[in-house]
Structure formats: C-alpha cells, structure tokens
Amino acid sequence: MNRINTTSRLVGVVFVGMMIAAVDTHAQSFxxxxxxxxxxxxxxxxxxxxxxxxxxxxxxxxxxxxFGNANSAYSFTGxxxxxxxxxxxxxxxxxxxxxxxxxxxxxxxxxxxxxxxxGDAEQAYSVGTDGIGNxxxxxxxxxxxxxxxxxxxxxxWIQVVCTLNxxxxxxxxxxxxxxxxxxxxxGTGTGALTMGTIRSGTPVSYSGSLDDMRIYNRALSSTEVxxxxxIESSTLNVQKAVYLNTYGLCVxxxxxxxxxxxxxxxxxxxxxxxxxNNYWQSTNYWQVPDWNQLFFRVVxx
Numbered sequence: 001m002n003r004i005n006t007t008s009r010l011v012g013v014v015f016v017g018m019m020i021a022a023v024d025t026h027a028q029s030f031x032x033x034x035x036x037x038x039x040x041x042x043x044x045x046x047x048x049x050x051x052x053x054x055x056x057x058x059x060x061x062x063x064x065x066x067f068g069n070a071n072s073a074y075s076f077t078g079x080x081x082x083x084x085x086x087x088x089x090x091x092x093x094x095x096x097x098x099x100x101x102x103x104x105x106x107x108x109x110x111x112x113x114x115x116x117x118x119g120d121a122e123q124a125y126s127v128g129t130d131g132i133g134n135x136x137x138x139x140x141x142x143x144x145x146x147x148x149x150x151x152x153x154x155x156x157w158i159q160v161v162c163t164l165n166x167x168x169x170x171x172x173x174x175x176x177x178x179x180x181x182x183x184x185x186x187g188t189g190t191g192a193l194t195m196g197t198i199r200s201g202t203p204v205s206y207s208g209s210l211d212d213m214r215i216y217n218r219a220l221s222s223t224e225v226x227x228x229x230x231i232e233s234s235t236l237n238v239q240k241a242v243y244l245n246t247y248g249l250c251v252x253x254x255x256x257x258x259x260x261x262x263x264x265x266x267x268x269x270x271x272x273x274x275x276x277n278n279y280w281q282s283t284n285y286w287q288v289p290d291w292n293q294l295f296f297r298v299v300x301x
Contacts, residue, residue, distance in 0.1 A: 084196060
C-alpha cells in the first residue's frame with residue numbers, strides 16, 4: 001500500500017489566523033482614561049463604558065455602520081420625535097474640560113440639526129451641523145465656540161471630535177484639526193443629554209446616522225484624536241484557516257500536492273518538492289469555509 005498517495009479533505013491542524021502585534025498598553029490607555037460614556041450602538045443605545053448611562057431610543061432606527069455591519073448604528077430622520085435620550089446625571093455635567101467623539105453620515109436637510117446636546121433651554125454644551133455640513137461646537141445657550149467652515153459631504157461616514165480644554169475649543173474631522181475657538185466655563189444644564197435633537201424651544205433635528213459616540217471628562221490631545229481615528233477607521237477580522245501535513249515521505253523523492261473539488265479531476269497545486277525528511281507541511285493556508293469544497297492529496301513523481 002502506498003502510504004503517501006493519500007486523499008484528505010483538508011485534514012490537518014486548525015489554525016486560528018490572527019494579527020499579532022506589540023501593543024503599548026500605556027499609549028492605548030487614553031481610550032478609557034476619562035471616558036464617562038460610550039455608545040457603540042451595537043443593537044441598542046446602552047452605555048458600553050459600564051457606568052449605567054444607558055440611552056432610551058425614541059423612533060431612531062438601527063442601521064448599518066461604516067463597515068456595513070447591520071444594526072450597528074442609529075439613523076435619525078430629522079424629526080424632533082426621533083432621538084436618543086440619556087437621563088440627567090452629574091457625570092455628564094461637564095463644565096471646563098470635555099471631549100465628544102462620534103461618527104456621522106449625514107443626509108441633506110435644510111438648516112442642519114443638533115447632533116448631541118446636554119441640557120434643555122440652558123443647553124450646557126452641544127454639537128450641531130448646518131445645511132452644508134459645517135460642524136459647530138457650542139457652549140451654554142448655544143453660543144458658538146468654533147465652526148468648521150467649508151462643510152462636509154453627505155452620505156459619507158466621517159469622524160468628528162470636539163474638545164474643550166479650559167477656554168480652548170477645537171474640532172477635528174477624521175483625526176485632523178479643522179478649527180479652534182474660545183469658550184468659557186460651561187453651564188451644567190439640568191436636563192437630559194439628547195442625541196439627534198434638542199428637547200426645548202424650536203427643535204432643530206439631525207438627519208442621518210450616528211455611531212460610536214464617546215464622551216470624556218477631559219480634552220483629548222491632538223495625538224490621541226489621531227490615534228482614535230486610526231483605531232476606529234479600520235477593522236481587523238479574525239479568520240480560521242487550516243494547513244496540511246503528512247508523514248512517511250521517502251527522503252530525496254519528489255512529490256506533488258494536488259487539489260480537487262470532486263475527487264475525479266485533480267490539479268497540481270504549487271511546485272513539485274523534494275522531501276528532505278519524512279515529514280512535510282504546507283506553507284499555504286485555506287479558509288475554513290473551503291473544508292467541504294476541496295480535497296487534497298500528495299502524490300510521488
């Protein structure tokens with residue numbers, strides 16, 4: 001019996017493919033340092049930071065995120081009845097230092113709208129957009145601190161980060177500083193925090209999608225903003241894969257790996273190799289979904 005003229009359906013050791021990298025844990029600590037609330041919107045409006053600052057959804061609909069993942073963002077219609085509300089809490093009464101980071105994909109709407117707002121009529125702090133997509137970062141009573149003149153595209157995901165460090169306000173788009181301004185000590189705002197509209201006066205509501213809303217009680221540095229964009233603008237998927245191995249080869253003999261989808265027609269895969277010992281392992285990997293589609297054999301030449 002020829003021990004090495006064998007056919008196997010991707011028999012081998014299962015390898016879980018992953019990217020391994022050295023991580024500077026100190027450098028990455030900024031993600032949670034000062035993070036008061038985090039809303040990834042993965043199927044709900046819960047606070048993933050674990051502080052219990054969960055949002056209540058009013059008419060906003062789950063939507064695909066920037067990577068196309070279903071039910072991983074929220075879509076807002078531009079109606080004052082479509083919003084997410086977080087109950088008033090001291091943790092969100094930020095008066096001097098704060099950062100608000102989020103992803104937005106706006107749809108055209110006349111006049112723009114409020115993206116996030118703390119407080120009602122007194123409005124401690126807020127971020128809004130106008131009809132051409134300029135982003136405004138506002139202090140108490142909607143007094144504008146800075147505005148990104150030049151607009152932003154519609155139907156495109158962009159990251160927005162607004163920071164206030166004492167009296168210095170900044171707005172970043174996709175990790176890059178777009179504008180600076182001057183603020184004052186903010187009012188606390190006794191009302192709820194809302195996303196998608198303001199719940200007092202004449203509502204000015206946002207139209208489009210929002211995702212990955214983060215609220216910090218400190219101002220992120222420009223380096224941290226760039227790092228946050230780098231982290232959130234890409235995705236890394238873990239895939240399972242397999243490789244082949246076999247024993248019993250004759251040293252100095254030549255062999256060929258072949259592949260088939262039906263066990264009838266065989267095709268050479270890769271180059272012929274000469275056994276240097278009785279063990280051989282493939283240098284190629286095949287994804288797990290191929291397990292039931294491909295058959296392999298190693299044959300002497």
